[in-house]
Amino acid sequence: MELFTYEDMKKIDRKELGNMIPLELFRSVRLIGMYQGLPMNGKNTTIAVGRKIGSTLPVSKIDEVLSHFKELKIGIPTVVDSKDDEYLVKIDDCFCKGLPPHPGNKVCDLEGAILEGAISRFYDRRVMVHEEKCNVNGDSCCEYRIKLL
Numbered sequence: 001m002e003l004f005t006y007e008d009m010k011k012i013d014r015k016e017l018g019n020m021i022p023l024e025l026f027r028s029v030r031l032i033g034m035y036q037g038l039p040m041n042g043k044n045t046t047i048a049v050g051r052k053i054g055s056t057l058p059v060s061k062i063d064e065v066l067s068h069f070k071e072l073k074i075g076i077p078t079v080v081d082s083k084d085d086e087y088l089v090k091i092d093d094c095f096c097k098g099l100p101p102h103p104g105n106k107v108c109d110l111e112g113a114i115l116e117g118a119i120s121r122f123y124d125r126r127v128m129v130h131e132e133k134c135n136v137n138g139d140s141c142c143e144y145r146i147k148l149l
């Protein structure tokens, strides 16, 4: 049994500060702590952390995965193209929106790994999520390609 579940994460009892922390703290953990603080921009860690988090989400189909992505305020996903077992998902209002651009850097890999972990809950074969575009890279939006192999 897990020490903590996703349901546990919602049990919040803070009188004054409530259930929110500012986006700058999440960004600091992600982009200063992990992206800049870990070897290889935290690549291995973000994959492990994201998949693990995703695997705890109470989801049983793609639509539910995408609505959780919005509920967690990571961003607002829209499927812009889908064929067979492949989806192209565009993210509006991504948590990285507004950061200064640094071409050559895509920084939303942990969030993609969350998608991967969540889909793996109900899809038995391999799931691959690739970060195709990122605001920070100078692209027009953040975008993931999801492949069900």
Ligand SMILES: [Zn+2]
Residues within 6 Å of the ligand: 094, 095, 096, 097, 107, 108, 134, 135, 136, 142
């Ligand atoms: Zn992003």
